[in-house]
Amino acid sequence: MPFRPKNSRFWHYDFQIRGCRFHGSCSTADFEEAKAVEAKARVTARDSLDRKAVQPGVFTLSEALGTYYADIAEHQPSARTTLSQTKALLSILKPKMALADLTMAEVQRYVTTRRATCANGTVNRELQLLGRAMRHMARVHKATLPADVDLKSAQVAEAEERVRELTRDEQARLFNELRPDLHPLATMALATGLRLAELVEMQWPAVDLDTGRIKIVQKGQRTRFFPINSELRAFLSSLPRADTLPHARFVLTYINHKAKGQPRWRITQGGGIMEVFRAACVAAEIEDFRFHDLRHTFATRLLRxxxxxxxxxxxxxxxxxxxxxxxxxxxxxxxxxxLDSYSVTGQVPKKSPKSRASH
Structure with a gap:
């Protein structure tokens, strides 16, 4: 397990394999992240030794999740989410447990524990991550998996996702309260319906104004293209750009008021941006609204x-x-x-007084 040396804010790892010592800094002050770093270091160390002398196919849960993150998830737009889900899994399941020793009883204990603090959908996404990690370890690293664990059957019923649409009046109030340098982020979400991860990872080489389309890398590393209409073209052409790399490569940037000179930096899923968005919703008196609801708003308006x-x-x-x-x-x-304007008798019924403010 990681340890924190005296006078150091970072966790370190120190372990031995076949009498060989491996040690170093995890370069993080977060204990759960440190466990993932140590897991990656262990796998790297094992690969550097003669695998014949190491029991083949035996990996711990921590090693499996750490390896999957290093091999697959680290460079995906959803990397931060995967890391968060990994922390949740390792906070309840036993990190040093061998994959082959995982039981349905342990899985059910995880589900029961997590359901007490988060939504069923969150639990299911975490189980799906565990399943992907296990399959990856078996396919690529020849890991031995448990024979009787069915993660899909352990998933719990999810409530139907609500669809919250931003009314035109709410939209005006939101932009009135939202920091001006974050207006492009909200505008782009309303104009395209893209997910937050897709928006913040968008780079200028993916935006082709000549052909009129944007290359999007979405969940599961699938690629698709989003068309650019005249309004979106004008909007993209007007966006301010960062001056320094790597920020200048990214389409959506913001003013970092905490940095010297207040430079423009790329927007990330962390960094407190969502806290600023939520604060703007509160100030605008917009209830029960999340950033993802901008995607719902795009979809309902376009369908209407x-x-x-x-x-x-x-x-x-x-x-x-x-x-x-x-x-x-x-x-x-x-x-x-x-149907309000249709009548069997030929008499047009009076329209319902109910109106939809979102039109």
Whole structure:
């Protein structure tokens, strides 16, 4: 396990394999991150030795998750999320437990414990990460897996994801309260429906104004292209750019008021940006609203305007149109409005006084 030397704010690792000592700094003050770094160091150390002398196929949970992060997730847009999920898994499951010793009882204990503090959907995403890590270890590193663990069966029922649409009045209030240098982030979300990770990872080489499309790398490392209309083209052309690398490569930047000279830096998923967004929602008196709801707003507005569910599904990057069906209530509203002007007797019924402020 990592340890913190006297007078050091960083955790360190120090272990032996086949009599060989491996030690160094984890370069982090976060204990859970340090465990992931140590796990990666252990795998690297084992690979550097003669594998014949090491029991083949035996990896701990910590090693499996650390290796998966290093091999696959570290350079993905969702790397920060994967690291957070890894911390959650290792905070309850036993990090030193061999993969082959994992049981359904341990998995169920994890599910029960996590459900007490977070949503069912979060628990399921973490179990899915564990499953991906185990499959990766078996396929690439020939790890021995437990024979009777079915992570899919351990997943719990999720409540249907709510769809919260920003009204035009709320939108005006939000932009009035939001820091001006973060307006482009919110505007881009409303204009494209892209996820936060896709927005903050977007770089200028992926934006082709000549062909009118943006290359998007989405969840699962799938690539798709988003079309650039005239409004989006004008918006992208007007964006301020950072002066220094690597920030200048990124499309969306903000003013770092804490740094000397207040330079423009790339926006990341961390760094307190979401706290600023939530504070703006509170100041604007917009209740029950999250940044991801800007994506929902894009989808509902576009579906209401076009009536084309398949088109909206493609623009959102959904692989299955069933995922887009959560927005079908918009079409139901339109059909209800159409029926308001239809009558079997020829007498047009009075329209319902109910109005949708989001139109």
């Amino acid at each position: 305007q076009t009536g084309n569910l398949k088109l909206v599904s493609k623009l959102l990057g959904h692989t299955q149109i069933e995922t887009t069906m959560r927005y079908a209530h918009v079409l139901d509203d339109d059909m209800r409005d159409a």
